[in-house]
Amino acid sequence: MIEVKDLKKSFGDTQILKGITTSFEKGKTNLVIGQSGSGKTVFLKCLLGLFEYESGSISYEGKNFSELSRDEKTNLRSEMGMVFQGSALFDSMTIAENVMFPLRMFTKQSKSEMEDRVNEVLKRVNLDDAHKKMPSEASGGMQKRVAIARAIVNRPKYLFCDEPNSGLDPKTAIVIDNLIQEITEEFNITTVVNTHDMNSVMEIGEKIVFLKNGLLEWEGSSETIFRTDNEAVTNFVYSSELFRKVRKMYLEESE
Numbered sequence: 001m002i003e004v005k006d007l008k009k010s011f012g013d014t015q016i017l018k019g020i021t022t023s024f025e026k027g028k029t030n031l032v033i034g035q036s037g038s039g040k041t042v043f044l045k046c047l048l049g050l051f052e053y054e055s056g057s058i059s060y061e062g063k064n065f066s067e068l069s070r071d072e073k074t075n076l077r078s079e080m081g082m083v084f085q086g087s088a089l090f091d092s093m094t095i096a097e098n099v100m101f102p103l104r105m106f107t108k109q110s111k112s113e114m115e116d117r118v119n120e121v122l123k124r125v126n127l128d129d130a131h132k133k134m135p136s137e138a139s140g141g142m143q144k145r146v147a148i149a150r151a152i153v154n155r156p157k158y159l160f161c162d163e164p165n166s167g168l169d170p171k172t173a174i175v176i177d178n179l180i181q182e183i184t185e186e187f188n189i190t191t192v193v194n195t196h197d198m199n200s201v202m203e204i205g206e207k208i209v210f211l212k213n214g215l216l217e218w219e220g221s222s223e224t225i226f227r228t229d230n231e232a233v234t235n236f237v238y239s240s241e242l243f244r245k246v247r248k249m250y251l252e253e254s255e
Contacts, residue, residue, distance in 0.1 A: 001026050002047065002158065002190055007056035009042055016042045018214040019056065026157075027188045029181050029204045031195055034211035035236060040194045041162070043211065047192060048160055049077055060158070078106040081151030081189075083161040083180075087143040089135040089150075096122070096131035099150045106154055121149040125179060141172035145179065152183060159184065161193040165200060173197060177204050198237060201225065210236070 002024040009017040016039050024030040034040050045051045047058060049065060058065045060076060068076065081102075089098050096118050103114045122128060125145040135143060144164060151159060161180060165173035177197075181204040184191040193200065201208060205222035210233050218230045225237060 001061060002192070003057075003059045003062075004047075005057045005059075007043070007046060007053055007058065009039075009046055009051060009053040016214050017046070017053070020211070020214075020216045021056075022209050022216055022219060024190055024192050025207065026190045027185060028191070028206040029184050030190070030192045030207045030209065031201060031205045032192060032209045032211065033195060033201060033236070034217075037213075038211040039214040040211055044160060044162060044192065044194050048080060048082065049073060078154065079157045081154065081156035081159045083144070083147045083151045083159070083164050085163040085166050087135075087147040089143060089146060091135055093135075094131065095127065095133050095135065095138065095146050098135065098146060099153050102150060102154045117153055118149075121153045122146075124152075124183070125149045140167055141175065144168065144172075144176050148176075148179060148183065152187065152189075155187070156189060159189045159191040161191070161195075163194055163196065165195065165197045170199065173199060174203065180204065201237065 004023065005021050007017050007020045008015065020039075020043065032040050032043065042051060046053050063072075063076075065073065065076070090101070093101070099118045099121060100114050103109055103117060107114075109117070118131075122130060125148055127142065127145055127149065130138065130142065130146070135146070138146065159180075164176055164180065168176065177200050180191065180193065183189065195201070202222055205225070208220055208222065208225055209216060210218040212232050218228060218233045220228065225233065228234065
């Protein structure tokens with residue numbers, strides 16, 4: 001579990017995060033949503049330890065990040081997997097080499113052990129025959145699956161995804177959503193996903209955190225978001241025509 005208490009972060013005189021308190025449970029897909037400028041990306045980078053924050057705390061399994069030693073912080077980061085918005089694969093490496101990269105960086109495994117693990121995770125994301133391909137030879141959906149394989153190759157306790165469906169067609173986006181949720185449950189990972197995709201909210205939003213202007217405006221699940229009367233939330237999520245239709249059907253069934 002990740003616990004966040006009264007988190008504040010500023011850049012110069014501009015306060016981006018204004019006191020966020022929430023938690024993210026293990027084995028669940030936790031979604032962070034909000035308009036551009038709401039603080040989602042800064043929040044995610046604070047969780048990853050990439051940004052230092054002025055006050056508040058972030059605890060991982062009860063351990064306060066700011067109180068950890070340098071070595072303890074390094075060890076914690078090795079337990080984090082990250083799926084970047086643009087996949088961020090190394091163009092000069094094959095798919096297998098991309099996936100192996102975290103193993104080379106954080107472990108002392110033998111080459112054969114690393115190869116076995118790479119084979120295992122590529123099979124898990126249905127890319128059994130993609131080892132020797134270059135990223136440029138892979139479709140957008142394949143690249144996302146490679147990014148997921150790389151993120152989980154080191155058996156992380158925490159998985160962070162920044163707009164994982166960005167640039168994907170709706171059908172492929174659903175595949176990626178399902179894969180993230182399956183891996184979260186299968187390996188009992190604490191997963192945090194930054195997203196604008198309302199389909200993701202409906203399909204895999206076991207917990208949803210809505211940020212507005214650096215504040216936690218609302219939190220709940222994909223079911224409770226249909227019933228909320230929070231105007232900021234409804235203005236954001238119901239701008240999606242699909243979401244409006246689904247909400248209408250959901251309310252009619254609940255009557």
